[in-house]
Amino acid sequence: MRHCAFNSSKLKDRPQDRALRDAYVIGISNPKIRQALLKEEDPDLAAAEKIIQVAERLEQDVRQFNSWNNTNLPIVAKLQQKKSISKYSSSNGKSFSTTTSDLCQSCGSTTHSRSECKYRTFTCNFCKRTDHLERACQKKEKK
Structure with missing residues (x-):
């Protein structure tokens, strides 16, 4: 007990x-x-x-x-x-701030990822690389 x-x-x-x-x-x-x-x-x-x-x-x-x-x-x-990036220009010319993790690297949209983007096979008019649009071109952003 x-x-x-x-x-x-x-x-x-x-x-x-x-x-x-x-x-x-x-x-x-x-x-x-x-x-x-x-x-x-x-x-x-x-x-x-x-x-x-x-x-x-x-x-x-x-x-x-x-x-x-x-x-x-x-x-x-x-x-x-999330890391802030500098202002990003949209297709209508207006600027807005966003974060790198929110942007599709092929078109710049915040509604989907790069793997789901229909523009990932398009050729950029600025750098002539195939995988993004001009509005999402990182080389253009640097100039």
């Missing part, structure tokens, strides 16, 4: 409460919660229940936070990776 080694002076007159409290402590599967209970000098049944509830709630909050963190970590990392 196992016992918790509590002094039990508070529960001397209530053996059922003492037995329930000891059963809680022995039956707790989480070692951290059990340690929190054993740190108490001589908890009564209500104090033991409160410690268990607080520890379980805290554990649940930590799991929820970790879940949120793991879900949003790739989004945060992607936002941090």
